Amino acid sequence: MNLEELFNRYKEQSIQGRYITLEAIEPLLEKFNTDNQVQVIGKSVLEKQIYKYEIGQGKIRIFMWSQMHGNESTTTKGLFDFLNVLNSGSGFALQLLNTFTFCCIPMLNPDGAELYTRENANKIDLNRDSQNLTQPESRLLRETFEAFKPDYCYNLHDQRTIFGVGDTGKPATLSFLAPAYNEEREVNESRMKAINLIAGMNEVLQKYIPNQVGRFDDSFNINCIGDTFQNLGVPTVLFEAGHFQDDYEREETRKYVFVALVSGFELLSENDIVGNGIGKYLNISQNKVVFYDLMYKNVKINYDGNEIITNFAAQYKEELVDGKICFNAYIIQIGDLENHFGHLVYDAKEELYKDDFDNLPKVNQKANFYLGNTKEFVNGLIKS
Known part of the structure; x- marks a missing residue:
C-alpha cells in the first residue's frame, strides 16, 4: 500500500x-x-x-x-x-x-x-x-x-x-x-x-x-x-x-x-x-x-570595548494574534552552543553585531538585528 x-x-x-x-x-x-x-x-x-x-x-x-x-x-x-x-x-x-x-x-x-x-x-x-x-x-x-x-x-x-x-x-x-x-x-x-x-x-x-x-x-x-x-x-x-x-x-x-x-x-x-x-x-x-530554531555562529560583538567572537540562538514563541498563530523569534541563549543544533544555522563569519538598543544580544530580546553593514535580520531571518 x-x-x-x-x-x-x-x-x-x-x-x-x-x-x-x-x-x-x-x-x-x-x-x-x-x-x-x-x-x-x-x-x-x-x-x-x-x-x-x-x-x-x-x-x-x-x-x-x-x-x-x-x-x-x-x-x-x-x-x-x-x-x-x-x-x-x-x-x-x-x-x-x-x-x-x-x-x-x-x-x-x-x-x-x-x-x-x-x-x-x-x-x-x-x-x-x-x-x-x-x-x-x-x-x-x-x-x-x-x-x-x-x-x-x-x-x-x-x-x-x-x-x-x-x-x-x-x-x-x-x-x-x-x-x-x-x-x-x-x-x-x-x-x-x-x-x-x-x-x-x-x-x-x-x-x-x-x-x-x-x-x-x-x-x-x-x-x-x-x-x-x-x-x-x-x-x-x-x-x-x-x-x-x-x-x-x-x-x-x-x-x-x-x-x-x-x-x-x-x-x-x-x-x-x-x-x-x-x-x-x-x-x-x-x-x-538539542535543537534551537535559529542559531548564529561566529558573531563579533563589542563588549566593554573589546571585540569578541561568540554565538547565540533564538527560539520561536507561538503567539496568538487576531486569530492567527505568529512565530515570533526571541534570543534564548548566548555563548557556548556546543552539542546543540539549529533548524536554521547562519555563519556570521565574524561580522559585527548591531541592534537598535546597545549592540549586544540579550536573552528574551526580539531577534531583530544587523550583521555587518548590509545584513538586516527581522524576526530571526535575514531580510531579503
Whole structure:
C-alpha cells in the first residue's frame, strides 16, 4: 500500500496550520454523523461541547483522543485524515471497520484550543489530572474510557521543536512512548503490546523519515493519563508529533502521523505484530533537547570595548494574534552552543553585531538585528 498516495487522497483540506479550534472540526463531525455516531459527552469549563465519535464493529476496541493540550493540533489533523479513510467505503476501510471499533475524542480541550494554550480554561494541565480528576474534561475522558473498555489507547500529542533524535542532529519528527505502569518501569503483558505496536510503526516510518523517530522518556507519573491507563492494564501508545525541516505549520508532520496510524492498524488487523519487539523499541533513540530554531555562529560583538567572537540562538514563541498563530523569534541563549543544533544555522563569519538598543544580544530580546553593514535580520531571518 502506498501510504503517501493514500494520505494525499484523504487529507482533510479544510483544516490546515497550527490553530485548530472546535469551530473548525464541528462541520467534519457533522459530515461523519450519518447514523448517530457522533455524540456530545459533556462540556468544557467554558461550556464548549466535547464530542466523541464511534465507528466500526470489530472486536478490537481502540480509544483515541487528541488536543488534551489545546495548542497541540497536529495529531488532530492526522486523526481527521485517518477518519476520512474510515469513511471512504474502500476495501481497506471495510477491513479496518470489521476488525476494530474506534472511539475518538478529537478535541478534549476546546477551551485551550481556542486560547492556544496547553492548559484548560482553569489553567490546569489535563495530563496531570488523571488521578484527582478535578476538571470536567478529565472526568469525561475517564468516564468514556471506563464505558468503552478499550483494548488499546492512543494518546495523541505534539512536542516542541527543541527535541532531536539523540545526538544525530536529526529532528524528532515523531516520537513514541509505551508509558510505564509502575515506578520500576517494568514490562508486563499490557506494556509489551504497546511496545510491539510502536516497534512495528517505527519500521514503516523509517522508510519515510529515516532517523527522525524518537522515543520519549518513560519516567513514571501516575498523574499522567497514559501512565494511568497503562497502570489499569490497557496498552497505551503516546504519540508526539514534532518538527520536520521547514515545516512550522506541521503539514508535513501530519502526514507521518497518518502513516503511523494507518500502518499500525494495518499491522494489528493482519496480526502482523512481532512477538517481542522490546529490542527494536529500545533501539529507537531517546528524545533529547538539542535543537534551537535559529542559531548564529561566529558573531563579533563589542563588549566593554573589546571585540569578541561568540554565538547565540533564538527560539520561536507561538503567539496568538487576531486569530492567527505568529512565530515570533526571541534570543534564548548566548555563548557556548556546543552539542546543540539549529533548524536554521547562519555563519556570521565574524561580522559585527548591531541592534537598535546597545549592540549586544540579550536573552528574551526580539531577534531583530544587523550583521555587518548590509545584513538586516527581522524576526530571526535575514531580510531579503
